[in-house]
Amino acid sequence: MATAPYLATTELVRLFDDGDSEVRKAASAAIRVLHEPASASISERLVAAYVTSRAFPDNFGDLFHTLEQSLRLLPSTTIIACERAVEHAGVELGDLSRATAAISRDIVTVVLRLYRQGDATMRDRCLNVVDKLADVGAYGLLEALQHER
Structure with a gap:
């Protein structure tokens, strides 16, 4: 799921709030591929879910690194x-x-x-x-x- 978040977005969003910190960390890896063309349609939803999740405080660096490298307009979220x-x-x-x-x-x-x-x-x-x-x-x-x- 982390390498192709557009295939299982709903499940991935749930994993951002999993009780196990290792699961949250693994799910956070999906953020690293938001700049890829296949993820364009879900980037707004994924960012919105991620920033309000339990995964965000411990793993937000990947999000900013990915967004900084993205050539697309940034999601408003x-x-x-x-x-x-x-x-x-x-x-x-x-x-x-x-x-x-x-x-x-x-x-x-x-x-x-x-x-x-x-x-x-x-x-x-x-x-x-x-x-x-x-x-x-x-x-x-x-x-x-x-x-x-």
Whole structure:
């Protein structure tokens, strides 16, 4: 299921909330293929389910890495993932001794892409996430913002 999530989306979504953390981790691997053309039709649904699941807090790095590499428009539900990731990771996003700091760059890139592709409401939400990223000293934020000017 993780390599072809479009074949069993409903089952995969249920596994994101499984009681076993290893099952949740394995199900989270499906996020790595969202950028593939076959997954285009389910990406919005899968992202929405993933960001509200039990799997997200421990495995959100794969989502942001995949979205950062995607060449398609980002699903609108991605903003929820950004908000939750910043809320969950907090100051770890700016602490270079933590692996979470590496994910910070992908989150920043995704938020800025959402800002560019979004409407006024989406841009406001993105700016709120950027403010929170600045508050926690997210790694890569200042450099990314300098390139936006």
